[in-house]
């Protein structure tokens with residue numbers, strides 16, 4: 424099973440993936456990372472979600488996310504480990520790569 428990253432390792436990993444930050448706000452204190460993607464329109468946003476869903480299913484690692492029109496808010500955490508692991512970092516990188524394929 425994937426191990427939780429230390430605060431130090433998580434900070435270092437976040438430095439490598441554009442736009443991802445420690446989750447803030449009402450979920451503060453929770454060990455998770457998040458990013459809000461904004462696309463051109465709903466079609467691009469949902470296309471992103473469709474591609475990301477296929478990757479997530481293949482990884483057996485699934486995002487928490489919310490879509491409103493062209494915005495997709497994503498939170499990643501490894502539920503089995505109770506925090507952020509390498510799996511979240513891998514999925515975050517994959518999502519960034521997919522998002523680049525669609526005009527934002």
Ligand SMILES: C[C@H](O)[C@H](O)[C@H]1CNC2=NC(N)=NC(=O)C2=N1
Nearest residue numbers: 483484485486500501502503504
């Ligand atoms: C049984 C199955 O492998 C697990 O429940 C997987 C499914 N998807 C998952 N997704 C996420 N984000 N965290 C998990 O711990 C997790 N566990």
